[in-house]
Amino acid sequence: MQEPSVSRALVTPGEELGVEEEYLPGDNAYVDSGYVKSMVLGIAEWDRVNHVVNVKPLKLSLIRPGQIVYGKVYYFPSDKVAMVRIFAVQQQDGVRRIQAETGILYVTYASEERLGTIYDAVGLGDLIKARVLSSKPPYHISLRGPSLGVVETKCPQCRAVIVPSSTSGKITCPVCGFVFRRKAAPS
Ligand SMILES: [Zn+2]
Structure with a gap:
């Protein structure tokens, strides 16, 4: 042989x-x-x-279905989809940073409510807390649930950093008063 x-x-x-x-x-x-x-x-x-x-x-992915992850919205391929860079996972002992993975959020999973477009839930650069739905990258993620959604955003008008304080679908900028929609997860 x-x-x-x-x-x-x-x-x-x-x-x-x-x-x-x-x-x-x-x-x-x-x-x-x-x-x-x-x-x-x-x-x-x-x-x-x-x-x-x-x-x-070797890619030792820490991402599993059902897991809570944190990521940043970086791209909208259409008005129904957001691409998210997942950079941390929630574990029993706290939030752990991971090598970035790609997440994909469809408008259907962006809220319990029926939304017209993905922009009613998230904006470019938003920090989001999401649940993982799939087991392979790009990971499908969901914002359905009271503790899931945008945890930090920027006012589209004046760029002030805003940490949402309620689950209401509307955010009022404390700096300029501009009102915009988000699927918020108050911390
Ligand atoms: Zn503003």
């Missing part, structure tokens, strides 16, 4: 993957004092034919 040309193993950051004379550093690998080492936690692949070692970063 022929030896397979590629072998794999789980490696940690800084772990030696071989000597410089034998392997070239590929993806996520570097040379340090004659040794090829891994930059990341991941799966190393030694390619014996091309004499190169690559490391595929």
